[in-house]
Amino acid sequence: MRKKILLIGKSGSGKTSMRAIIFANYTSRDTNRLGATIEVNQAYFKFLGNLILNLWDCGGQDHFMENYFSSQRDTIFKNVEVLIYVFDVYSFETEKDIFYYQRSLESLVTHSPNAKIFVLVNKMDLIPEYERDKKFEKHKAEILEYSKPVQIKCFQTSIWDETLYRAWSSIVQDIVLNSSLLANSLNEFSNVIEADEILLFERTTFLVVSQSLRKEHSDLKRFEKISSIIKQFKVNCNRFDTTFQSIEIKNDNFTIIIDNFTPNTYIMVIVSDPNITPALTIHNIKYAQKHFQLLESQT
Amino acid sequence: MSKMMSSSVIDQTSSLSISSQNILSNGTIVDFSVGSMPANYGYDESFSKEDDEEDSNEESSQFKPRILIMGLRKSGKTSIKNVVFHKMEPNETLLLDPTTKTNLEDISCCSFITFQVYDCSGQIDLFNDPTCDYIALLKGCGSLIFVIDAQDEDQYTDAISCLTQTIFKGYNINRGIKFEVFIHKVDGFPDEKKMDIYNEIQQRANEMLIQQDATESLIQKIYLNYHLTSIYDHSIFEAFSKVVHKLIPQHRQLERLLDFLCNSCGLERAFLFDVASKIFIASDCISPLDTQLYELCCDKIDLVLDISNIYAPKDVEGISADDSSYTCVKLNNELYLYMKQVDKFLAFVCVIRDEIFVENRGIMDYNLTLFKDSIKDILSAQKTVSQDQSVNNQNNTNSSEPDTSNMANNILGNL
Numbered sequence: 001m002r003k004k005i006l007l008i009g010k011s012g013s014g015k016t017s018m019r020a021i022i023f024a025n026y027t028s029r030d031t032n033r034l035g036a037t038i039e040v041n042q043a044y045f046k047f048l049g050n051l052i053l054n055l056w057d058c059g060g061q062d063h064f065m066e067n068y069f070s071s072q073r074d075t076i077f078k079n080v081e082v083l084i085y086v087f088d089v090y091s092f093e094t095e096k097d098i099f100y101y102q103r104s105l106e107s108l109v110t111h112s113p114n115a116k117i118f119v120l121v122n123k124m125d126l127i128p129e130y131e132r133d134k135k136f137e138k139h140k141a142e143i144l145e146y147s148k149p150v151q152i153k154c155f156q157t158s159i160w161d162e163t164l165y166r167a168w169s170s171i172v173q174d175i176v177l178n179s180s181l182l183a184n185s186l187n188e189f190s191n192v193i194e195a196d197e198i199l200l201f202e203r204t205t206f207l208v209v210s211q212s213l214r215k216e217h218s219d220l221k222r223f224e225k226i227s228s229i230i231k232q233f234k235v236n237c238n239r240f241d242t243t244f245q246s247i248e249i250k251n252d253n254f255t256i257i258i259d260n261f262t263p264n265t266y267i268m269v270i271v272s273d274p275n276i277t278p279a280l281t282i283h284n285i286k287y288a289q290k291h292f293q294l295l296e297s298q299t
Numbered sequence: 300m301s302k303m304m305s306s307s308v309i310d311q312t313s314s315l316s317i318s319s320q321n322i323l324s325n326g327t328i329v330d331f332s333v334g335s336m337p338a339n340y341g342y343d344e345s346f347s348k349e350d351d352e353e354d355s356n357e358e359s360s361q362f363k364p365r366i367l368i369m370g371l372r373k374s375g376k377t378s379i380k381n382v383v384f385h386k387m388e389p390n391e392t393l394l395l396d397p398t399t400k401t402n403l404e405d406i407s408c409c410s411f412i413t414f415q416v417y418d419c420s421g422q423i424d425l426f427n428d429p430t431c432d433y434i435a436l437l438k439g440c441g442s443l444i445f446v447i448d449a450q451d452e453d454q455y456t457d458a459i460s461c462l463t464q465t466i467f468k469g470y471n472i473n474r475g476i477k478f479e480v481f482i483h484k485v486d487g488f489p490d491e492k493k494m495d496i497y498n499e500i501q502q503r504a505n506e507m508l509i510q511q512d513a514t515e516s517l518i519q520k521i522y523l524n525y526h527l528t529s530i531y532d533h534s535i536f537e538a539f540s541k542v543v544h545k546l547i548p549q550h551r552q553l554e555r556l557l558d559f560l561c562n563s564c565g566l567e568r569a570f571l572f573d574v575a576s577k578i579f580i581a582s583d584c585i586s587p588l589d590t591q592l593y594e595l596c597c598d599k600i601d602l603v604l605d606i607s608n609i610y611a612p613k614d615v616e617g618i619s620a621d622d623s624s625y626t627c628v629k630l631n632n633e634l635y636l637y638m639k640q641v642d643k644f645l646a647f648v649c650v651i652r653d654e655i656f657v658e659n660r661g662i663m664d665y666n667l668t669l670f671k672d673s674i675k676d677i678l679s680a681q682k683t684v685s686q687d688q689s690v691n692n693q694n695n696t697n698s699s700e701p702d703t704s705n706m707a708n709n710i711l712g713n714l
Binding site: 029216219222229230232233236237240241242243244245246247248249250251252253254256263271283 | 390391439452568591594595598599601602603605608609610611612623625626627628631632634
């Protein structure tokens with residue numbers, strides 16, 4: 001099952017950097033090695049077993065952009081599952097940016113009317129922290145205005161913190177096929193083992209694919225933080241030609257177990273009941289694996 | 300073997316007694332040996348008030364050796380201090396302002412390392428500046444780190460002459476100072492170039508030392524340690540660890556303890572880490588230090604701290620140190636990284652093979668509880684010994700040396 005994802009935006013907005021960090025294990029520092037993308041760079045990523053993401057990273061220089069809307073319009077905008085449009089918050093040249101954006105929307109609506117649209121406002125780290133939310137809300141309002149009547153989802157991102165993972169997790173969760181079935185199964189599992197939270201991560205990218213929450217937690221940004229923390233550790237391990245299989249953290253307040261789950265996912269279980277030993281949780285996870293593996297192979 | 304161990308422990312503590320006595324002009328005898336610091340360092344009161352404003356607690360300042368970080372302007376001193384002790388990201392150090400005043404940093408609050416780190420301004424010539432009492436600074440100094448910027452080749456000569464000047468002045472004031480040279484900012488160079496730079500600087504420094512040492516008596520007694528460092532990888536932590544090892548009097552005992560633990564539990568590698576700064580206080584001596592394993596352990600500590608901070612309840616900080624807490628990372632090359640918190644600041648991290656870990660988990664946990672107790676004994680015993688020494692300078696009271704023989708008897712072998 002192939003899904004085509006279009007990554008479009010002005011030259012230098014950060015499309016290739018984001019793709020490199022999420023899918024190719026680059027660190028944020030490594031991305032300064034990347035050069036301008038020439039025309040369209042197509043890549044295939046296996047995701048969750050039988051899902052293949054066909055990522056079209058479209059170079060954003062002006063003469064390429066003009067081609068996308070004219071001679072290559074059909075090729076680019078047909079059969080698109082998801083459009084990701086990237087704005088650079090620092091060099092927001094409103095007129096030209098909005099012009100390209102609206103033309104992209106038009107082309108998309110014509111050729112792939114059912115596509116989902118995500119707009120990312122990137123390079124938010126260049127804005128001082130106290131101004132960030134305000135600036136983002138302002139841009140978001142403008143973008144929503146220019147997008148009417150098309151429905152879009154808008155995120156602020158930066159390759160230097162966890163916001164990147166948040167945006168891409170949302171994108172990926174929308175694409176995953178049986179997400180509601182998965183979520184229900186996870187909820188059931190969670191109730192049985194009395195876990196506070198269960199997160200399901202995709203194996204290579206460590207994006208959160210599904211989650212089940214039984215207990216409230218004050219930090220709403222924790223999913224993406226965990227994604228980036230574990231991804232960072234994974235990349236560090238790769239430097240030594242090794243990778244981790246499982247992580248167990250136990251103390252007075254909680255027990256966290258991160259383990260291989262299905263061939264394409266990792267699971268993270270957080271239990272705060274001190275009476276439940278880690279061994280019990282691990283045992284339960286092993287038994288649940290079969291059910292979830294079956295679920296994954298069925299789609 | 301246990302008897303040998305306890306007798307050698309006695310040797311260790313006795314050798315830490317007065318190594319150099321300095322008689323001040325008013326006739327009081329002051330002990331400047333590292334590891335036992337009298338509350339009154341024996342220097343100018345005004346100097347201490349200017350920089351030690353926060354450090355008014357006499358007792359806590361008693362056991363704090365000093366590390367001085369010196370070097371030319373823009374060599375990287377403040378960046379090093381921030382990256383190692385304040386968990387600053389290396390790329391954020393580009394935004395730091397030049398240091399204008401010599402800063403005293405007391406890092407004992409969150410770290411086992413109860414040192415005072417002096418970050419000296421490169422813009423002030425320490426020895427010619429009338430406002431700076433360098434004699435006092437150097438007298439209480441345990442280790443002097445001189446940072447040379449390896450990327451700035453034109454400045455090598457200046458840096459090395461400043462280094463030699465500092466060494467001679469320092470040695471004349473305090474014989475106990477250990478001199479370390481950090482050849483810094485080597486991240487951009489390939490390995491061969493790094494060795495070239497290392498050899499070049501070492502050679503030139505030796506030449507200049509010999510040149511300036513008229514009597515040739517000092518050159519044999521001064522030993523310089525060179526380290527290639529960079530804040531962009533783990534080399535700075537490793538170098539700092541080695542510096543710290545020489546300043547911790549209990550280091551040899553801790554190493555022996557770790558050796559013993561490794562042998563009896565079949566560990567590949569064991570470290571005692573200071574969690575806040577990721578400096579390792581001690582490591583086993585069975586095999587030479589494997590940088591990769593050290594880095595993996597550092598990364599693991601980062602991971603655990605970050606995740607724990609997200610899920611810990613608000614009033615709890617860091618990792619809890621009780622017996623049943625642990626952290627375990629299984630790697631795919633049949634190795635486990637196992638970590639247990641020893642006390643508030645220290646964590647024990649070991650690398651152990653799959654099969655051995657699974658088989659001997661229970662024994663290892665038991666041994667680790669004994670290990671924890673021994674460490675506490677060692678650390679508290681040193682304090683008692685120092686206290687006695689500073690009160691009564693002439694006596695070597697070894698009444699409270701740690702009794703590691705007990706632990707040695709009780710540790711169960713795994714075979």
